[in-house]
Amino acid sequence: DTGVSQNPRHKITKRGQNVTFRCDPISEHNRLYWYRQTLGQGPEFLTYFQNEAQLEKSRLLSDRFSAERPKGSFSTLEIQRTEQGDSAMYLCASSAPGGHEQYFGPGTRLTVT
Amino acid sequence: GESVGLHLPTLSVQEGDNSIINCAYSNSASDYFIWYKQESGKGPQFIIDIRSNMDKRQGQRVTVLLNKTVKHLSLQIAATQPGDSAVYFCAENRSGGSNYKLTFGKGTLLTVNP
Numbered sequence: 001d002t003g004v005s006q007n008p009r010h011k012i013t014k015r016g017q018n019v020t021f022r023c024d025p026i027s028e029h030n031r032l033y034w035y036r037q038t039l040g041q042g043p044e045f046l047t048y049f050q051n052e053a054q055l056e057k058s059r060l061l062s063d064r065f066s067a068e069r070p071k072g073s074f075s076t077l078e079i080q081r082t083e084q085g086d087s088a089m090y091l092c093a094s095s096a097p098g099g100h101e102q103y104f105g106p107g108t109r110l111t112v113t
Numbered sequence: 114g115e116s117v118g119l120h121l122p123t124l125s126v127q128e129g130d131n132s133i134i135n136c137a138y139s140n141s142a143s144d145y146f147i148w149y150k151q152e153s154g155k156g157p158q159f160i161i162d163i164r165s166n167m168d169k170r171q172g173q174r175v176t177v178l179l180n181k182t183v184k185h186l187s188l189q190i191a192a193t194q195p196g197d198s199a200v201y202f203c204a205e206n207r208s209g210g211s212n213y214k215l216t217f218g219k220g221t222l223l224t225v226n227p
Binding site for chain 1 (some may be wrong): 145147149154155156157158159162202204206213214215216217218219220
């Protein structure tokens with residue numbers, strides 16, 4: 001499968017713990033995006049990278065959230081001191097150079113208890 | 114503000130009928146629109162896109178119509194099948210400058226009855 005992959009698919013954690021998610025984009029896609037989706041809503045933009053540079057961050061991305069893409073390939077999204085309100089599906093997408101179509105991965109469902 | 118919304122939260126059709134899913138957007142600067150299909154427990158799946166210099170684009174069994182005058186977008190699915198049952202989202206993107214983020218609406222749940 002050459003699509004976008006995300007790991008883990010599901011994560012249950014206790015409030016206050018730190019969690020990290022990984023996204024592997026489609027090979028040779030230079031842009032990578034993170035979105036968050038809560039039940040019944042459309043995905044909301046969090047941040048995006050062009051190669052290794054993080055070019056935009058949403059106001060939704062509080063200082064407890066950090067994203068990296070150190071080598072311009074895979075990306076990680078870390079949430080520190082998780083809160084119950086962080087429970088959501090975290091989606092990753094990628095797009096090719098010059099392309100606007102964003103292809104999404106299956107998401108990581110986070111449950112904070 | 115920047116927002117994309119949908120007229121109907123749910124749509125129920127009979128198998129074989131045509132489906133029309135509507136979307137309104139408010140940002141006049143939007144110049145690129147995308148429809149996604151999302152099945153339960155999965156990420157959004159790209160269906161079709163359209164640029165603002167077009168008013169119609171056709172794919173396999175799907176057609177997207179864009180009316181910039183009233184800021185309205187629609188997705189037409191021909192001969193709807195049970196496998197089309199999912200939530201459909203429209204999203205907008207301003208391709209100018211460095212802003213590539215997508216802004217999604219709330220989605221329409223399409224149910225196809227056999």
